[in-house]
Amino acid sequence: MILPRTRFPAGIAIALVLLLVLVAWSFTVGRFAVATGDVIRVLWASLFGEESGLARNVDAIVLQVRAPRVAAALCVGAALAAAGAAYQNLFRNPLVSPDILGVSAGCALGAGLAVLASLPIEAIQAFAFVGGLIAVGLVVAIGTWIGGRDPILTLVLTGVVVGSLFGAGIALVKYVADPYNQLPAITFWLLGSFTGALPRDLPATLLPIALSVAALWLLRWRIDVLALSEDEAVSLGIDAKRLRIAIIVAATLSTASAVSLAGTIGWIGLLVPHAARMLTGAAFARLLPLSIVLGAGFMLAVDTACRTMFATEIPPGVVTAFVGTPVFIVLLAVAFRRSQ
Amino acid sequence: MTLAARALDFGFRGHRVGSGVELELPAGEIVCLLGPNGSGKTTLMRTMLGLIAPLAGDVTLDGRSLAAWPGRERAARLAYVPQAAQSYFDFSVLEMVQMGRTAHRGVFGAPGERDRAVAMASLERLRIAALADRPIHRVSGGECQLALIARALATEAGHLVMDEPTANLDFGNQALILDEVARLRSAGTAVLFSTHHPDHALRIADRVVMLRGGKVLASGHAIETINPENLSALYGRPIDVTEIISPDGVRRRTCVAREVPQIH
Numbered sequence: 001m002i003l004p005r006t007r008f009p010a011g012i013a014i015a016l017v018l019l020l021v022l023v024a025w026s027f028t029v030g031r032f033a034v035a036t037g038d039v040i041r042v043l044w045a046s047l048f049g050e051e052s053g054l055a056r057n058v059d060a061i062v063l064q065v066r067a068p069r070v071a072a073a074l075c076v077g078a079a080l081a082a083a084g085a086a087y088q089n090l091f092r093n094p095l096v097s098p099d100i101l102g103v104s105a106g107c108a109l110g111a112g113l114a115v116l117a118s119l120p121i122e123a124i125q126a127f128a129f130v131g132g133l134i135a136v137g138l139v140v141a142i143g144t145w146i147g148g149r150d151p152i153l154t155l156v157l158t159g160v161v162v163g164s165l166f167g168a169g170i171a172l173v174k175y176v177a178d179p180y181n182q183l184p185a186i187t188f189w190l191l192g193s194f195t196g197a198l199p200r201d202l203p204a205t206l207l208p209i210a211l212s213v214a215a216l217w218l219l220r221w222r223i224d225v226l227a228l229s230e231d232e233a234v235s236l237g238i239d240a241k242r243l244r245i246a247i248i249v250a251a252t253l254s255t256a257s258a259v260s261l262a263g264t265i266g267w268i269g270l271l272v273p274h275a276a277r278m279l280t281g282a283a284f285a286r287l288l289p290l291s292i293v294l295g296a297g298f299m300l301a302v303d304t305a306c307r308t309m310f311a312t313e314i315p316p317g318v319v320t321a322f323v324g325t326p327v328f329i330v331l332l333a334v335a336f337r338r339s340q
Numbered sequence: 341m342t343l344a345a346r347a348l349d350f351g352f353r354g355h356r357v358g359s360g361v362e363l364e365l366p367a368g369e370i371v372c373l374l375g376p377n378g379s380g381k382t383t384l385m386r387t388m389l390g391l392i393a394p395l396a397g398d399v400t401l402d403g404r405s406l407a408a409w410p411g412r413e414r415a416a417r418l419a420y421v422p423q424a425a426q427s428y429f430d431f432s433v434l435e436m437v438q439m440g441r442t443a444h445r446g447v448f449g450a451p452g453e454r455d456r457a458v459a460m461a462s463l464e465r466l467r468i469a470a471l472a473d474r475p476i477h478r479v480s481g482g483e484c485q486l487a488l489i490a491r492a493l494a495t496e497a498g499h500l501v502m503d504e505p506t507a508n509l510d511f512g513n514q515a516l517i518l519d520e521v522a523r524l525r526s527a528g529t530a531v532l533f534s535t536h537h538p539d540h541a542l543r544i545a546d547r548v549v550m551l552r553g554g555k556v557l558a559s560g561h562a563i564e565t566i567n568p569e570n571l572s573a574l575y576g577r578p579i580d581v582t583e584i585i586s587p588d589g590v591r592r593r594t595c596v597a598r599e600v601p602q603i604h
Contacts (some may be wrong), residue, residue, distance in 0.1 A: 004432065004473060092429065147353070218448045225439050227429045231391050232422055236495070237415025237443030281475065282429035285450075 003280040003290070011280070015293045022297055023074070026304040027066050034058055043067075068199045072261055073303040074296040075202075076194075077268055079209040079258040081295020083251040084269030085276065085287050086216050089227040090247050091156060094277065095332075097270035098255040100159045101248070104266070105166035106135025107259035112173040112186045121196075124189075125204070125260035131166075132256035136248060138162050191315035192263035194303050205261040212254040213292065216247065220284040223247060227282060265317045267324030268295055274331055341367040343388065343418065343499045343530070347397035350380070350387040350554075356395055357383045358554025365532050367498055370525050372541035372562065373534040375551035376575055381534045382503060384551065388532065389420050389501050401499070415443035419492035421502040424485040424509075433479060433487045434472040437462055440494030462493040466520055482513030486520065493524075500524070502533035506540060518544050538566050538579075538595045550574050563593065571595060 003011040027039040038054055042062040045052035052059055084097045091100075098104055110131020114124040139162045143155035170190070177183045216223070222243055225233050233240045255269070276290040302319045343365040351357040358380040365371050375381045386392050388399055390406035399406045401418055409417075419440070428436070440462070441455040451459075463469040466486045471479055476487060485505055492500050505521065506514040514537075521531055522544040535541065541548045541562055549559040550570060558570045571579040578598040585591055 005435075089429065094429075221445070221450055222442070222447060224431070224435070225442050227431075228439070229422065229426060231386065231389070232420060234391055234411070235389050235415060235418070235420035236439060237412040239411055277430055281435075282431050283435050 002278075003286070005283075005286070008280060008286050012286075012289055012293065015290065015297075019293055019297045019300075022300055022304075023070060026070050026073075026300055027062060029304060029308050030061075030066065032057075032061055034062060038062075064199070068202060069194050069303065069307075070300060071202060072194050072205075073300045075206060075209055076258040076262045076265065077272075077295040077297070077299025078213070078292040079254040079295075080265065080268040080299070081272040081276075081291040082213050082216060082288060083254040083258075084295075085273035085284070085291040086223065086247050086251040087269070088273050088277070089223050089282065089284055089287070090244060090251075092227055092229075093156060094274055095270070096156060096159075097267075098251070099163065099266060099269065100156055101139050101252070102135035102159050102163035102166055103132045103252050103255045104259060104264045105163045105170065107132040107256050108190055108264045109166045109169045109173065110134075111189045111260070111263075112170055112177075115182050115185045115189070116173055116177055118182075121201075125201075128260040129253075129256040132252055132259065135162055135166055136252045140245075140248065188315075189263040190317075192265035192317035193313075193315055194262050194306075195313065196262075201261065205257045208253050208257040212250040212257075213288075215250040216254075216284075216288060219243070219247065219250075220288060223284040224282070227284075263317070265299070265320055267320040267328070268299060271320075271324045271328055271331070272298055274328070278331065278334070341402055341417075341498050341530070343399070343401050343501075343532070345384075345388060345397065345399050348384075348387065348394055348399060349396035350384055350392070351395050352383065352392050354395075356554070358551065359396075361397075361549075361551075361554075361556055363388070363532075363549055363556075363559070365499060365530050367530050368525055368528045369546045370521065370531045370533070370544055372545035372548045373532065373551060374536075374538055374541060374548055374566075374574065375534075379551045380554040381551055385501055385503055385532070385534060389418065390414060391420075412443040415497070416495055417497050418499045418501070419495045419497035421485075421488050421492045421500055421505060423504050423507050424481050424488055425507065428476050431476050432472065433468070433474050433476055433483075434459060434463070436476050436487055437491045437494050440491040443495060458496070459490075459494050462490040463487075465493060466490045480513070481509050482516055485509065485513070485517055489517075489520065489524075493529075498528070498530060500529060500531045502531060504534050504536070506535055506537065514540070538571060542566055542593050542595070566593070566595065 024036055028034050028036050038058055039062055042052045042054060042059055046063055080098060087096050088094055107128040110127035111124050114127035139159045143158040146154050148154045174183060174186055177186055222238060225236055225238050226243060230240060272295040273291045276287055276294055280286040280290050302316050306316045306319055307313050345361050345363040348361040349356060349359040373381050387394055401409060437459040438451050438455055441451060463472055466489060468483055468486050471483060476484060505517050518540055524531060545562040547560060548562045548565050550557040552574055557574055558565050568579055568581050580596050580598055581593055582596060583591055583593055
């Protein structure tokens with residue numbers, strides 16, 4: 001623990017300041033560079049309903065192009081990291097993530113089906129959400145039905161199986177999709193993107209994310225106890241079954257909202273909580289806020305890199321995988337060697 | 341204040357592990373559960389904790405069936421001390437012990453001043469207050485076991501159930517844990533613990549229950565019940581109980597497995 005209980009307030013304050021710097025930087029870079037001072041003036045003016053006095057195109061770029069995108073990246077990163085932190089404590093497994101429960105695959109299949117049926121964007125979002133809930137519902141139901149001595153392992157393996165089943169469904173959808181219109185849209189969804197983040201879509205996604213994060217925060221002390229063995233949690237007076245369902249619903253809602261906004265972006269939900277736990281320990285009262293700040297920052301950094309590194313944008317899912325894989329291998333080596 | 345099993349048949353998912361068990365744990369007593377591998381000790385303990393439902397008969401706490409106790413009220417009276425063998429997430433020792441206060445708070449309740457004070461007092465009782473801020477996976481096996489006992493004390497439960505608290509510990513730490521458990525009794529806490537070492541029962545237990553094949557082979561006063569006949573029947577090998585006199589003149593009993601000549 002680099003940030004134990006006593007040093008945590010200072011640590012989270014530093015992380016927040018760094019996040020603000022990152023946000024400011026992300027606003028300034030891009031095809032059309034905007035000075036930091038101008039960004040602050042435009043944002044300040046719009047906040048108080050005044051005129052910024054700058055050129056129209058500067059106003060438009062800051063408020064209509066970059067602001068929704070920055071906000072979307074922050075929210076998606078925070079949502080995925082919060083969900084990942086909850087899943088990892090819930091399953092006492094530092095290697096699980098929203099992907100493990102098949103949530104991401106379920107959301108992707110739902111979105112793919114909606115694209116296949118040429119439904120509007122709102123329907124695509126709803127389908128993604130329902131797909132995610134069906135996936136996690138299936139995993140929990142099958143896991144409970146199988147039972148066994150190690151319900152945690154059973155559930156994780158069931159998640160892998162259900163995830164691959166939904167993966168087959170996605171492959172089928174891609175196979176039958178119209179290769180000129182639908183296939184690019186589905187592929188786009190599977191790799192994730194923030195280009196489609198529109199200001200009018202944001203509130204609808206923000207509300208469920210805020211609700212689920214609030215629920216996780218309220219339950220933070222119980223989530224700690226759930227990270228012990230089942231027998232310990234129950235004998236300490238916890239209604240483990242109901243609490244587990246409440247946390248799964250909250251974390252899944254958070255994941256599905258993120259996916260419906262920006263597609264399936266892997267690795268954040270696995271990597272960020274893992275790193276946060278190394279920094280501050282597993283106590284959820286510290287793990288959740290740190291995961292949210294780190295997740296938001298990581299996602300924003302990745303998306304900013306995606307839209308500025310090359311002449312054409314690259315999907316953030318590709319970058320998170322390229323960054324995530326080697327970093328995760330290092331984290332894994334550190335964690336495993338330390339425990340020996 | 342008594343934890344009792346009456347005509348208890350136990351097992352899980354309809355699979356009967358043991359039957360007809362009578363066991364009583366009154367306040368301020370230490371009862372030791374002895375039995376070979378697979379005799380059903382752990383399943384019996386989980387049933388005594390209310391973690392699995394009895395197949396027949398009943399487990400009662402203060403005369404009331406365990407299943408009838410609301411979860412949080414039961415948790416404030418009956419605590420579980422697991423083996424220190426498992427790996428925990430990265431909690432500090434104090435955070436771990438504070439989780440013992442869960443039953444004293446509401447679903448959304450944060451630990452308050454009193455919770456912190458009780459947790460610290462529990463650590464002090466077991467003389468590991470200096471470890472409070474240490475990560476739980478960075479302390480020794482014996483210290484981790486002490487922390488788990490401290491967590492059970494923090495629940496303020498009168499009855500503690502310990503599943504092989506000396507397993508996986510070195511010789512010195514085994515003695516340390518046994519001494520600390522014996523100290524709990526003098527404060528009025530009742531302890532039910534299981535072990536593979538009859539010597540541990542001789543050292544601290546008031547009474548023993550010997551379990552073989554899910555049935556009680558013998559039970560009663562520790563010194564009387566731990567005799568060569570019972571032990572040999574329990575473990576299926578000839579075992580002697582001898583008396584030794586330590587250099588400071590204290591008489592102690594100890595169990596020794598007799599060497600059986602190999603038949604070629």
